Amino acid sequence: MVESESTTKVNVLMVGTGEYTTGYVGGGAADSDKGAGVVALTMFDLRRRNKVSRVGMCGVNGKKFAGIRSHMQKNIGDVYNDMDLTCETFPEDTVVDPLAYEVAAKAFYPGDVAIIFTPDDTHFAIAMNCIQRGMHVMVTKPIVQTLADHQKLAALAHENNVLVGVEVHKRLDPFYADARDRARSNLGDFQYMYAYMSQPKHQLETFKAWAGKSSDISYYLNSHHVDWSEWTLAGMARPVRVTATGSSGVAQSRSMNTEDSITLTVQWENLNDQKTLGCAVYTSSWAAPKSDVHSQQRFFYMGSSGEINVDQAHRGCTVATDAAGFASVNPLFMKYTPTNGMFSGQGSYGVRSFENFIDACCAVNAGTAQPRDFDDGSLATVHTTMQGTAILEAGRMSLDMDGRPMDIQYDGNDHEPIAIVPHVFTG
Incomplete structure (x- = not known):
């Protein structure tokens, strides 16, 4: 080289x-x-x-x-x-x-x-x-x-x-990173998670060149919390089934053929002796009203021994100005205000x-x-993020098949998925 x-x-x-x-x-x-x-x-x-x-x-x-x-x-x-x-x-x-x-x-x-x-x-x-x-x-x-x-x-x-x-970058958010460490340390086997992330509906205009044509809101926003789950549950659990549902109306009223909100329901298999199951629900929307934050971002996580809530949008810091009005701000993500003229x-x-x-x-x-x-785990590399891609693709496949569940397949106990197939109902 x-x-x-x-x-x-x-x-x-x-x-x-x-x-x-x-x-x-x-x-x-x-x-x-x-x-x-x-x-x-x-x-x-x-x-x-x-x-x-x-x-x-x-x-x-x-x-x-x-x-x-x-x-x-x-x-x-x-x-x-x-x-x-x-x-x-x-x-x-x-x-x-x-x-x-x-x-x-x-x-x-x-x-x-x-x-x-x-x-x-x-x-x-x-x-x-x-x-x-x-x-x-x-x-x-x-x-x-x-x-x-x-x-x-x-x-x-x-x-x-x-x-x-x-x-x-959510992996570097100190709140998300601490939640990950707690989940892995003393919250037991994975039981349940609910995550929500939104964008205001005027973003549909920002993204109109590709929204519903080459991608959707789940790929764009659910990917954050799906990655947090993969990172958090690495070696502890793996996703095995995905079912997706969507809502519509706002984007269609703007001549955009895409879902307003997408919810992925993901079954996770705990990698313990009993192979117990947990369930995660990831919802994303780009049809939210304009509010005090550009993006609502929060999740609830429950393990067999405890639970944790994280609200990324509200860090206890608010600002009000004549020019911009009232806002909840997050300088932990990006601190744009200079110090003595310097970034x-x-x-x-x-x-x-x-x-x-x-x-x-x-x-x-x-x-x-x-x-x-x-x-x-020090970086999100191409070799350690395949489960997230499998979840997002399975969600899109489920939506395109009217909500049919999709199974994520593995080779034995390996952590890397090898295929996504439609779930076969038996009985």
Whole structure:
């Protein structure tokens, strides 16, 4: 493999130019809690701190880059001192090219990092291209939409000896991480979980290019709590059956053929001697009213020896301004307010999610670690997140088959699912 330009810091190619990367959506700022974006801001700060060297950004429509540069200058360059926004962009400003990521990846080196935040149905092709070039890859959730594609990515990552991960920042939320530790330490076998996550209905306009066409709200939001379950129950339980139901009306009234809310009911099998069962219910919606938070996020978890409640949306911190009104805020996710003119959000879990991955890639490039070293739960890697993909795909299959349960199959007691099949009723 050709060495990266540096073993102490890496070059980064951001694939995707939307809300999570830049905060820029539909010709202006995203109407969300991420108006300054997350990925680009974090990469610029990591470069300021000498962990990242060259930064590139790739989209489909180069005609958007003038607006994106202006937006980032206003929301990042003019807000924080000493923040260099230099960024190579692909394709050129006058070009529209759905395959621009192929050209962009060729401009980077094996050992460099690709961070992919694009519509769900494009993840697989872009990740495969970057992995084949020897790049480390981080993909937003869901990493892919099918178990078969997930298995192919895992095999290719192993073949090329690169680190491939999923950006599931909830694992770094101190409340979620503590809940995970409690569930694994003293709450006994898994019994029941109810999780809910929402987006306000105006997000349907933000996502209208793909909503109901290439993905759905379950892939987009249920993926958070499904991943928390897989991470929490690793070695303790595994999902074996999924049944999905949906609600409709709001999106259809806007000529969008997609569910407003999707509920996945998942049967988990405890890996104890009795193979006892637990049940989890994951509900997501993008038809919620606008409220004090952009996204409601909460869950209840019950084990055989105890229970825990987590409300991620309300951390006991509220702000009211003439410009924005009343809001419950979460600086634990992203701290945008500068300290003495400087960006000071390095401790927030939205930043740490990326920084941890960059640190891991630097360690692999330096030869002090191997990609499989991070399958221990320290990162959400392509090798340890297959159950989540199986649950989400099984949910979509169940919806498309009028709510028929889908069984997730394994090879013996292995933790990696091998197939999803329609449940066969007997008797």
